[in-house]
Amino acid sequence: MPGLESFSPSLRFDMSFLLSTKSKSQKIMREANIARDQKKWSQAADLYKKALEGNLNKNKRFAALVQLGNCLKESGDLSSSLDAYNEAMKIFPKNSDLHLQMGHLFKIMGRTGNSVLCYRRAVEIDPNNKDALLEIERNGDFLPEKFSNFGGSSEIENVAGIRTIWLDVTDFIDYAKVNVSLSGIQRVLANLALYIQEANIPGYRIVPIVPEYDRFRVLSVQVNSFLDLVKVFDDLHVSQEKILKCLDKVYKTRVEASLEKDDVLVVAGSFWIYPHYDAIMHMRQIGVRFGLFVHDLIQIRMPEYVEKAAHDKFNIQFSDALDLTDFILANSEYVAEDIRCFLLEKKNYSVPVKAVVLPTELRTHSQNIKISNRDITDMSQIDYVICVSTIEIRKNHTLLIRVWEKLREEFGDDAPALVFVGKWGWEIDELRRYIEERGYVGDWLFIFNGISDTEMEYLYKHSLFSIYPSFAEGFGLPIGESLVYGKPCIASSTTSMPEVGGKFVRYIDPFDWKSSYPVIRQVIVDRDDLTQWQKWIEKDFTPRTWHDFCDEFYRSIAEYGRALLGTPPKANCPLPQGQFVLGGxxxxxxxxxxxxxxxxxxxxxxxxxxxxxxxxxxxxxxxxxxxxxxxxxxxxxxxxxxxxxxxxxxxxxxxxxxxxxxxxxxxxxxxxxxxxxxxxxxxxxxxxxxxxxxxxxxxxxxxxxxxxxxxxxxxxxxxxxxxxxxxxxxxGRLPSEVPVIMSETVSLPEEKGKNAF
Structure with missing residues (x-):
């Protein structure tokens, strides 16, 4: 390159001026960087502004604008910071780090929707941008297609109203630690999580969380890692080892989440398992809304079917949760009405209650999966009736044993076998000893615990019909499952069960095994009737799908959330005058x-x-x-x-x-x-x-x-x-006015006969 002396004097002057200006700007940039590293944000911002007045090429001008935006952001001048970033955007609109920094700025400004979109774009530009990925995980795992609805960068202001539905999945996590098959409540949580990938709830996103309420922390989990945990239960060869491996992945992807005003936190599992709700109380004070999905009030309404400790715990936790909740969803109309009655009887305030009725289907599995467990496949060689539920006192397996003893007396080995599918539960030891001592198990009674959902599906499909004699249910999911498989079901006529089965189910009195016997016997004896019943179900029964349930569930939450916008947060704590109110x-x-x-x-x-x-x-x-x-x-x-x-x-x-x-x-x-x-x-x-x-x-x-x-x-x-x-x-009052009340009923043991259990 020729030296300056080879050019004309005027040109030499112009080039010399440009070079000196450029050199001066670079010097100022170095000074600005030093001030930035020393966290002298205002001083650094002034120097970056001064550098931008000089002759900088496109790359250096972009860098100066980004650093200016960063320093202004740190100094608290958020509006000017956004102006600097927008100027930088005009130069390199597809710079991943710029979108990351803008995401940080919007987050500080409380514009959650904008920040999420910026983090998403940062990753779309550079999938290896770890900082942006971490922010996405912190706020939930978003799918690219969900963001296509928000338009291009010119529409960034339009997404400022995005709010979050935080779905508490703690109950599922705790359950997965010690089980290899899902119960009714866990199936609900599993499907609510699976639906996140296809949910399209205007103005809301859905993020699964595992809060540590006792430590006042909310941790979000990566959606994909949690769904891997959910799906492992569909594995024919599911094992505790596989589940724990997925659990470990879920825990490793947890990051602390920040709940904001008008977000909605929802507990859809067992809300009574938490130590206390103080963390939720504090979140509500900043405007976070709180909702419960209640499965039943059996632990309060029918304490004879649960342990005393469980009854007491439920009483305490339900009272505390109600005092904080903004709305309640229930899994059936029966439970919704029961909650309304409870509020009227036990509280001095009302809370909106809506039934979002559970579906009557299972998640679908591959039709080509082969069952290798001979104990399962051998059942297809005999006639049997299936009962799917936890084996505990409330589920009333005792009625079935009495009925089958009578069937065996009348028909001998021509009576179909009886199959129980479920884990052993509470207050069932006496029945367990009874059936073992009489040699029923393995003869005409078969019990399967801890089998996969696929194996349970196999047993449903090869049964004559199902039976569900429970004393009380919030819903009775196995009734709907049976109908989905085209299998007739005989169920109890109490609580919510007729709501689930409708006209397709035949009903019995769970408290009277003698009146139940002819209903069950008739179906076993008259196989033509059973065949016609099954054909009717296959032809006319239309199941409510998990998709419909999940969509209504999240839309109901969003409706309550929108209705609460602009209303000041307050606990349900109306205290009546003239009464002495306690709190223990x-x-x-x-x-x-x-x-x-x-x-x-x-x-x-x-x-x-x-x-x-x-x-x-x-x-x-x-x-x-x-x-x-x-x-x-x-x-x-x-x-x-x-x-x-x-x-x-x-x-x-x-x-x-x-x-x-x-x-x-x-x-x-x-x-x-x-x-x-x-x-x-x-x-x-x-x-x-x-x-x-x-x-x-x-x-x-x-x-x-x-x-x-x-x-x-x-x-x-x-x-x-x-x-x-x-x-x-x-x-003080007269002794007759203050009777002694026994804390627990005491009764003398009765003499136990042959069939007493």
């Missing part, structure tokens, strides 16, 4: 036992409280807040009564300052629960806010104020004041 788990059980309304202050623990315990709750910081809904008007002055205490110690009693809108009230806290009276002012919507401040030395730096009771009443009303005092300090 023991208090819930006592109210349930006495058949009273279950009204507690647990969801009024608005800020800085530990999870509720058996007597109430501890504040976890010096400053805490109570917030509840009163039945008084805004601006009304009320008297508030709080029962408080501190931990035991020999130190001087510390002080608690309490302000409920009328100024500070100071009280000394004793280790003995003490009632304190103060005045307060009702705010908008009837809400009462009580701020507590623990002053002085406390025995523990983790437990400050113990709260075990609250009451209130309007000032100036003597009658309601007396009622309030009587609620807090119960007057």
């Amino acid at each position: 788990t023991h208090d819930i059980l006592n109210m349930a036992h006495r058949n009273e309304k279950i009204i507690t202050f647990r969801s009024a623990r608005h800020l800085n409280w530990h999870p509720a315990n058996h007597w109430g709750a501890w504040s976890q910081k010096r400053r805490s807040e109570i917030q509840f809904i009163s039945d008084c008007a805004e601006g009304e002055i009320i008297d508030i009564f709080l029962r408080l205490h501190r931990e035991s110690s020999r130190d001087m009693d510390p002080v608690v300052l309490i302000n409920a809108g009328t100024g500070d009230h100071a009280f000394r806290l004793s280790e003995h629960p003490t009632l304190f009276k103060l005045s307060g002012r009702v705010t908008g919507g009837g809400v009462v806010r009580v701020f507590l401040n623990a002053r002085g030395k406390f025995p523990s730096a983790q437990f400050f104020i113990g709260w075990s009771g609250i009451s209130y009443c309007p000032q100036g009303d003597a009658d309601i004041l007396i009622k309030t005092y009587e609620a807090m300090i119960q007057p």
Whole structure:
């Protein structure tokens, strides 16, 4: 290349100027980079702006704009940061890192839809962009086709309203750790997860999560890894080893998720398995909506069919969950109505309840799979009737044993065999001993536990018919499964089961095996009748599909979510005046036992409280807040009564300052629960806010104020004041007015005869 001296003087001057300007801009860029590395964001941004005034080529200009956007973002000037990124976009619109940085910016700005789209585009441009992939996993695994609906980059503003339905799959994860086949609830979760890949819910995306509620963390799981876990249960040779391998993959792909205002968190599995709902309570305070999918209330309504510990746990957790939920979905009209009745009987508020009726089909499997288990395939060589359910007291297998004993007496070996498919459950040891001691198992009674869904399907298809004598069900999925396979079903006439089977099922009284016997016998004896029944089902029965169920499930959630937009978040915590409201788990059980309304202050623990315990709750910081809904008007002055205490110690009693809108009230806290009276002012919507401040030395730096009771009443009303005092300090009554109530029924053991079990 010739030197500058070979050009004309004027041209030499122009080129010299350009080179010096370029050199100066590069020097400023180096200074800007140093300031950036030292995290001097404002200084770096000013230097990048100065560098951009100089003569930079396209590549360096792009780099300067991106770095300018980054520094402005870090300094908090988000609007100017977006301007810088947009200028950079004009130069290289297909730069993966630029889309990544814009995704970060939109995330900070709270524009979730825009951030998701930017992360997605970053990966589409560069599939190896690990940072963008991580962000996608953090917020859920998105499929490219879902984003085609959002248009090109010019329409980026149109997706700002995307919200998230967070589907809690914890119950499925826990179940998969110890089982190789799916129960009814887990089948529901499995299909809800599978539907994510094809869901098209306007304005919403769906992300599976495994929250750690006790640690106040929400972890999303990669959709594909979770679906691999779901699909392994379809494997004919499913094993615990294969399941655990898939589980390990799911855990490795978990990333912490950030739930935002107007997102919806839904628990569709066993909601009573969690330690507490405080994390959900805190999420609701920032505007996250919460919904439950309830399968049944059997554990409350029919405690004789469950362990006492399970009954108590369900009572506590259902009460707590209701106090936080925005809406409830139920798996049948029967359960939906049962929930409405429960709310009317036990709570002092209402919650929207909708039935999203479960389907009557199984997931389809390959038709060409060969069953290698001879114990399964050999069943096709004999006539048998199948019963698919957990083998436990509620499922009423005892009725079937009695009926089959009678059939064997009448027909001998011409009676068909009886097949139980399901794991052993609760309160069944006596029946188990009975059938083993009499040598029924392996003779005319066959029991299969832990088989795959494919093997269960094989047994359904080769049976004469199915039978489902359960005492009570929230739905009764095996009834629908039987009909889908074209197999007649005889089921109980109680609870939701007629809703599932409709006119295609014949019904029996599960409490009377003698009246059930002729119904079952007739089908076995009259094979022509059985054949015609089966042909009718095959011709006229139309199953409700999993696709229809899942679509209605998610659309219902979205409808509730949209209806709640713009409404302030609040717990279902209306406390009635003139009553002394408690908050311990023991208090819930006592109210349930006495058949009273279950009204507690647990969801009024608005800020800085530990999870509720058996007597109430501890504040976890010096400053805490109570917030509840009163039945008084805004601006009304009320008297508030709080029962408080501190931990035991020999130190001087510390002080608690309490302000409920009328100024500070100071009280000394004793280790003995003490009632304190103060005045307060009702705010908008009837809400009462009580701020507590623990002053002085406390025995523990983790437990400050113990709260075990609250009451209130309007000032100036003597009658309601007396009622309030009587609620807090119960007057003595005659012994005849306070009967002793047994905590559990005690009965003498009966003499057991031959057929008593």
